[in-house]
Amino acid sequence: MLASSELSQPSSPELEVSSLWRDAQLAAAVIAVTGHQCGGIRVSAQPGPVRDFWLSTLEHLQQATIRKIPSNTPTDRLLGGMDLTESMRLGKPILATGVLTECHERTIVMPMAERLPKEYSGHWCAALDSGKIHVARDGLTHTTKAAITLIALDEGIDEEAPPMALLERLALSIQLDPISIHGVDDTVFNPSDIARVKDKLRVCSANDATIKLLAELAASLGVHSTRSLIFAVTTCRVIAWLLDLPETHNDVIGSVIRLVLLPRATQLPQQKVPEPPLEEQESEATEENKAQEQTPEPPGATEEMVQAAAATLPPEILTMLLSRAERSRQRQNKAGNAGHLSQDKMRGRPVGVRRGDIKRGHRIDIPATLRAAAPLQHVRAQWDSSGITKRGLYIESADIMVKRFEQRKSSVMIFVVDASGSSAYQRMAEAKGAIELILADCYSHRTEVALITFKGESAELLLPPTRSLVRAKRTVAQLPGGGGTPMGAALQAMHDLALSVAASGATPSFILLTDGAANVARDGTKSRSAGTEDAMSAAKAVASADYRGILVDTATRPSPRARDLAAALDAVYLPLPNASAESINNSVRALN
Numbered sequence: 325m326l327a328s329s330e331l332s333q334p335s336s337p338e339l340e341v342s343s344l345w346r347d348a349q350l351a352a353a354v355i356a357v358t359g360h361q362c363g364g365i366r367v368s369a370q371p372g373p374v375r376d377f378w379l380s381t382l383e384h385l386q387q388a389t390i391r392k393i394p395s396n397t398p399t400d401r402l403l404g405g406m407d408l409t410e411s412m413r414l415g416k417p418i419l420a421t422g423v424l425t426e427c428h429e430r431t432i433v434m435p436m437a438e439r440l441p442k443e444y445s446g447h448w449c450a451a452l453d454s455g456k457i458h459v460a461r462d463g464l465t466h467t468t469k470a471a472i473t474l475i476a477l478d479e480g481i482d483e484e485a486p487p488m489a490l491l492e493r494l495a496l497s498i499q500l501d502p503i504s505i506h507g508v509d510d511t512v513f514n515p516s517d518i519a520r521v522k523d524k525l526r527v528c529s530a531n532d533a534t535i536k537l538l539a540e541l542a543a544s545l546g547v548h549s550t551r552s553l554i555f556a557v558t559t560c561r562v563i564a565w566l567l568d569l570p571e572t573h574n575d576v577i578g579s580v581i582r583l584v585l586l587p588r589a590t591q592l593p594q595q596k597v598p599e600p601p602l603e604e605q606e607s608e609a610t611e612e613n614k615a616q617e618q619t620p621e622p623p624g625a626t627e628e629m630v631q632a633a634a635a636t637l638p639p640e641i642l643t644m645l646l647s648r649a650e651r652s653r654q655r656q657n658k659a660g661n662a663g664h665l666s667q668d669k670m671r672g673r674p675v676g677v678r679r680g681d682i683k684r685g686h687r688i689d690i691p692a693t694l695r696a697a698a699p700l701q702h703v704r705a706q707w708d709s710s711g712i713t714k715r716g717l718y719i720e721s722a723d724i725m726v727k728r729f730e731q732r733k734s735s736v737m738i739f740v741v742d743a744s745g746s747s748a749y750q751r752m753a754e755a756k757g758a759i760e761l762i763l764a765d766c767y768s769h770r771t772e773v774a775l776i777t778f779k780g781e782s783a784e785l786l787l788p789p790t791r792s793l794v795r796a797k798r799t800v801a802q803l804p805g806g807g808g809t810p811m812g813a814a815l816q817a818m819h820d821l822a823l824s825v826a827a828s829g830a831t832p833s834f835i836l837l838t839d840g841a842a843n844v845a846r847d848g849t850k851s852r853s854a855g856t857e858d859a860m861s862a863a864k865a866v867a868s869a870d871y872r873g874i875l876v877d878t879a880t881r882p883s884p885r886a887r888d889l890a891a892a893l894d895a896v897y898l899p900l901p902n903a904s905a906e907s908i909n910n911s912v913r914a915l916n
Contacts (some may be wrong), residue, residue, distance in 0.1 A: 328864055334770045342502050348378055351496045351581055353513045354562050355473060356523045356739040362430070362495035363452045364474030366437070366486065366587070369500035371479070375646035378500060379433065379475070381511050387519050390475070392433045393423055395440040400445050403769060404468070408691060417464050424451050431473040437490070438480035446473065452493040455546040468636075495555035497587035513566060513631045521565045530557050533569045541581060546590035546728035548638045692725035698782030734830045736789045737762070739820050742838035742878065743779040744809040756817030762835070763796050772830070775799055775819060778814035780807035781848040785817065791827065808850060811842030811889070812858030819866050826869075833872040836895070839879035863892035874898055 355365050369375045383390055405424030411418045411879055424447070433438070440448070451457055455471035476871060485491070538556045542548070560580045564571040677692040697719045704718035737763075763773055773796050775787035787799045822832035845854035866873075873895035877886040882899035890897035 329587050342497065343509065346509055347579060347582055348498050349381070349511050349513065350563055351498045351567055351583055352378060352382045352385055352511065353518065353715060354496060354559055354583075355431075355475075356382060357517045357525060357562050357566075358495070358558060359431075359451070359472045360455060360471040362473075363493045364431075364472075364476065365496040365498065366476045366491060367498055367500060368477055368478045368480075368496050374503050374506045375477070375502050377505070377508055379469075380473070382431070382870055384864070385513060385515060386431060387515050388430065390431045390433050391427055392435065393427070394434050395434050395444075397423065399444065401448065402444065403457055405459065406464060406695045406698065407696055408698065411695070416702065417699045419466060422457065422468070422470075424448075424457055424472060425468040425471050428469045429471050431475060431476060433475045435477050435479070437476035437478050437486040438484040440486055440490065442487060445490050449489050449493055450492075472610065479562070492549065492551060494582045495559060498583065508893055516913055517566060521562055524565055525558075525562060526816075528561070531560060531571060534560055537572060537577070538580065541577070542585055542842065544587075545550045545581075545585050547588045549588070552584065552588055556580050559584050570899070586672070590679040601607055610802050611912075677725045678728055679722070680724060686726035688696060688727045689854060693719065693723050696725055697723040734772065734826045736774060736830050736832050738774045738776065738784075738818055738825075739822055739833060739836040740778070740814055740834055740836045740838075742811075742814075743777045744841075760797055763793060763800070770855070771883055776814060776817050778810050778817075781810055781813075782843055783810060783817040785821065789830075793816040808845075809838070809842050809908075810844040811838070811840075811854065811855060812846045812862045813844075815859060815862035815866055818847070819862065819869065822866070822869065822871050825909045834895075835874050835876065837876045838880050838889075839877065839885065840875075840883045840889045841879075842885075842889075859889060867894035870894075 339435045348847075352366055355362065367378070368374065370376075379390060386760060395431055400425055402422050404420050404425060406422035407418040443464060447457070451470040451472050452474060455469060456467055456468050457470045459465065474490075474494060475485065476490065478486055480486075491497075495541055535553075535557055538560060539553055541555055542556060547553075560571055563579050564573065564576045567573075567576065570574050680686045694717075698715060700723075701718055708718070724895045772789040772791050773787070774785070775796065776783055776785050778784070790796060818836075819833055822834065825832040840858040842855035843850060843852045845851055846858045873891060875886060875890040875895045877883055877890075877897065877899040885898070887897050
């Protein structure tokens with residue numbers, strides 16, 4: 325964290341908005357100068373006048389109109405391919421130009437970039453990487469130019485975000501939601517400034533000192549991508565020329581950190597360790613002298629620049645940027661998400677076509693079938709020996725293309741609650757409250773829930789998989805407590821239920837709330853060693869089945885037994901020594 329909380333506080337809301345809008349103006353100017361050289365920019369903002377005004381500012385600086393392309397534009401339209409009408413008319417493959425090729429050396433706006441399907445993101449990334457599109461489909465092979473500049477409009481809420489592969493190729497990132505329309509003003513740059521800096525960027529090379537400084541800044545923020553460093557260097561040069569300042573000026577470096585590096589940051593720079601007392605310094609003087617001969621002194625200018633740039637950001641924005649980068653890096657999902665993807669013949673979201681047989685229950689894709697048959701019409705007409713003039717099409721079984729569908733399986737969250745005496749007396753109230761909060765979250769995502777409790781000598785399935793929130797809450801509220809801890813029986817019951825759920829086509833996951841103190845064996849014998857052995861054996865069986873799960877340690881202090889059990893289960897270990905129901909729910913949503 326920053327050394328002083330006062331440094332991170334803006335002096336007024338007006339100053340905060342002014343700083344954000346100044347960065348947005350700089351970002352628009354940088355994109356106007358660099359174009360496809362920097363890939364583009366991610367604009368986190370909901371639809372509104374501020375976003376529209378920023379886009380109009382960019383158009384003014386570029387002196388060119390921006391084309392809007394929806395994020396769900398299919399592959400046929402993106403890449404191009406066979407022009408079906410002309411191919412059928414002429415009897416030979418005719419190439420249709422894709423939208424990415426049409427936008428060569430132009431700027432594209434992608435609304436709702438957070439909804440970009442994964443199967444389409446690769447096409448965008450290929451265009452941003454090489455500035456070309458290589459197509460080999462429908463019997464055609466061609467390469468076209470597609471040097472595009474992408475404005476990804478991120479309208480996501482909570483964890484929604486564009487694909488990481490796409491964001492990695494966009495140099496800049498800005499946020500416009502905190503800015504009111506009353507806080508914006510006309511840009512301080514004009515098209516002549518953009519033309520001047522473009523000419524300078526074309527002939528001037530990067531400074532080695534600037535590259536070294538930015539590399540140290542990126543490493544201190546946990547950004548280790550070479551592409552990000554190239555973006556930072558280019559952005560630094562452009563901003564310095566736009567502002568007529570040296571490349572190492574604090575204002576220039578601060579803008580680069582905020583626009584390029586902070587959105588990718590995975591850590592905050594570490595603070596300097598306070599110097600030890602004078603007595604300790606004298607006693608270790610000899611060792612320090614030896615170390616100085618081998619270890620160079622860390623640069624102080626880098627840390628000061630990072631701290632100065634971070635101090636100009638409101639603390640909530642800094643926290644949000646870092647948390648979003650961490651969530652994206654770990655690719656985490658909320659509790660209650662749908663199950664794994666599965667292929668289907670008739671239902672779900674279409675994800676492409678393939679050769680198939682309609683007699684097996686598949687749905688025929690008529691345009692794809694016609695595209696497959698079009699190149700062969702002239703040849704088949706010559707081969708036709710029937711002597712009858714045919715006005716229809718020559719379509720054979722090898723031309724039949726069927727649709728591929730993909731849908732998510734339903735998911736079942738299995739709650740396994742330790743109701744034994746050691747756990748009931750400590751955290752049962754918090755566990756019940758947390759379960760009710762997680763149940764509500766699962767209900768909002770249409771996830772079924774099941775409940776297993778264990779105490780005494782056995783485990784019991786109190787609630788089979790259900791979507792009834794009222795029934796689940798009633799069962800949780802009536803949870804009894806007391807007795808031994810038959811952990812092995814509980815894990816076996818959970819494993820059996822998960823197997824039956826998986827056999828039905830759903831995706832199981834579990835949340836185990838326990839302190840890990842197993843003291844009852846599978847046969848009902850009260851023995852801590854036998855109970856622990858049975859629990860570990862059952863845990864390994866669960867781990868081999870590859871189910872996602874979380875173990876919530878409900879002990880008053882983190883328990884080594886619970887940690888070992890989580891490792892055997894291959895589950896996320898969540899120690900909560902001072903937890904409340906709300907903190908358990910938030911932690912499970914973040915980790916699951």
